[in-house]
Amino acid sequence: MFFNSVEFLIFLPLCFLIYWFVVNRSLKLQNAFILLASYLFYGWWDYRFLALIAFSTVVDYFIGLTIDESNSKSRKKALLFISLVVNLGLLGFFKYYNFFVDSWVDAFESLGVEIHRSTLNIILPVGISFYTFQTLSYTIDVYREKLKPSRNFINFAAYVAFFPQLVAGPIERATNLLPQFSKGRVFNEEQGISGVNLILWGLFQKIVIADSCAPYVNSIFDNYESMNSLSLILGAVYFAFQIYGDFAGYSNIAIGTARLLGFDLMRNFNYPYFSRDMAEFWRRWHISLSTWFRDYVYIPLGGSRGSKWAQLRNVLIIFMVSGFWHGANWTFVFWGFLHAIFFIPILLLDRNRKNVNQVSENRILPSLKEFTQMLTTFSLACLAWVFFRANSITEAFNYLNKIVADFNFNIQYLNIERYNVEMLLILLIFILIEWFHRNQEHPFTGRWKWFKIAGILIMLLTLGVYSKHQDFIYFQF
Structure with missing residues (x-):
């Protein structure tokens, strides 16, 4: 049964009613x-x-x-x-x-x-x-x-x-x-309302963001040999938002559903694409898995204790094992290896715990330095996502090689079919929503709460029709 299915739309309310009104004694x-x-x-x-x-x-x-x-x-x-x-x-x-x-x-x-x-x-x-x-x-x-x-x-x-x-x-x-x-x-009303809000936000991430990006991603990666550089770059960016919306969406629906039943689950995503380095990225992305490997693999191996060589060995092991956990393909192992390469310089410079506070914590906009750091980290993540999405390592290298070999940043050469402008606009809205609510668990808080909920519902009902029902990506892992 899938969270974005009609069956679950029936299943969850029935569970809620039986749980709180029939077996609650x-x-x-x-x-x-x-x-x-x-x-x-x-x-x-x-x-x-x-x-x-x-x-x-x-x-x-x-x-x-x-x-x-x-x-x-x-x-x-x-x-x-x-x-x-x-x-x-x-x-x-x-x-x-x-x-x-x-x-x-x-x-x-x-x-x-x-x-x-x-x-x-x-x-x-x-x-x-x-x-x-x-x-x-x-x-x-x-x-x-x-x-x-x-x-x-x-x-x-x-x-x-x-x-x-x-x-x-x-x-x-x-x-x-x-x-x-x-x-x-x-039953706690406040907990229940926060659960519904998280479910709604998760559905938005899945249906409006992930499922809307999916056709572009499939079209670009399946036909990358005929695409130009800008199209291929956008393909990597679209996949970055597809997998984020897909997985964070599932996690938020799961956490929200648990709250409706009176349970508290750990947070799994904390606005990872606002990270200023890869160490911060892994404190914000798939938190339950990264902390699992930290506590049950990395620390038993010695963690950050011992010589630098021992630390580098532990980092390399933990990232490659994490990659292999995702699937039976060398692309996932290489994806983990790339993240280890991105992380190691930060570790060598003892900067892996530098960015622990929220970005632009007391400001509306990021500084130029923060913006550059976030853009660099996001670009590195997109580079690694190419290997995660490709069918083979050879295909991933060919994809990246074509970006470099045929580089042309002229927008008139964009090779993406229908609704490209609309998709970019949706992603921009999504980024702005997340940015202005980065200190909160979900955007349905503060002023204009009901206006924001109505806006999200409208987007779910209207934009959702452009995307076909998609299974969650992480079901294959």
């Missing part, structure tokens, strides 16, 4: 209802993969209890190892089996050795990368004694399968979300 009933609703939500896509979630849930539930009850350090490590093998094994099989087989065969064929390909027609379960990392955070935190294991199976199963963020995050920590299933919940 019992916390156990509420949690059981959430679990059933979550399995229905996920099973709507493909019920066969519910067994995977159930299996991971059972394994980690009992491993968590056994780790807590064990007095042997070696046994605790062995149990944690089992959890890692089971969860990462399932993720690796469904997501990376064909990738490794193809890479192995291609490597031998480059040496002149013919090997029979034995790939499988494996369907990637939606959201497996997200809920796998969520269950892993539980067992790791229990092992580290940062969290007592859950002794209520329904609560734990509901935590793993919580439908608002099951498919594409935010990747919640057990220390934050799991305890919320043990506390009584009373």
Whole structure:
């Protein structure tokens, strides 16, 4: 089931009514209802993969209890190892089996050795990368004694399968979300209104921004060989806004939906394209994933401790692993490698914690220096996005090479079909809305609140008709 579908438009109000007016007298009933609703939500896509979630849930539930009850350090490590093998094994099989087989065969064929390909027609379960990392955070935190294991199976199963963020995050920590299933919940009007506002803003980001950019992106990347430089540059820019609107839109809908049910999820995006360097960008982009890798991979590797060489090694590992997490293609690994290259100079100069405050915090407009920094960071992000979007590394390099080789900034040579001016105007409006609300979670606050809500609704209803229904990009990860 997708957030931008008619089915969800029916599903969410029904869940809300049953949750608050039918099963509201019992916390156990509420949690059981959430679990059933979550399995229905996920099973709507493909019920066969519910067994995977159930299996991971059972394994980690009992491993968590056994780790807590064990007095042997070696046994605790062995149990944690089992959890890692089971969860990462399932993720690796469904997501990376064909990738490794193809890479192995291609490597031998480059040496002149013919090997029979034995790939499988494996369907990637939606959201497996997200809920796998969520269950892993539980067992790791229990092992580290940062969290007592859950002794209520329904609560734990509901935590793993919580439908608002099951498919594409935010990747919640057990220390934050799991305890919320043990506390009584009373409907809070203010929390509910903020949830609706976030859902509305998320739908705007998805339908008006991401889905409207998608046709241009597909047209340009599919036909890049016949495009001129300006068109290719705009293609990268359009994709930057497509993936941002798509993923931030999903996250905001997820957070808003959770609030309607009385839960608080972590913020996943914080206006990343206003970042002044790549270190700040990664504090604002996909926050739940970047902090997950920081806490469970980067810091255990040594983090920023030790020699500069050790720090550089850790940065390179964390970004390349992050890239590989996104998909079974060398393009994602190279995308991660590029971000490591962008980040390393900042680390060497000890400037990675320089821009921690909000840009132009007490001013309406940015300074020339801030504007230049934001433009540079956005340009680097767009450069890396080309590799993220391309079908292969070769295609990405050809795309970038054509920008340089055929550079012509004459707007009359623009090769983009219909509504180009309208799309640029929409993006400009979107940037201005975000800029003037960069200190807030969403734009529906302060003066002219209802005017802004009406404007967004009008754009959703009118501009949405120009974009076809699009699945969320991160469903494939």
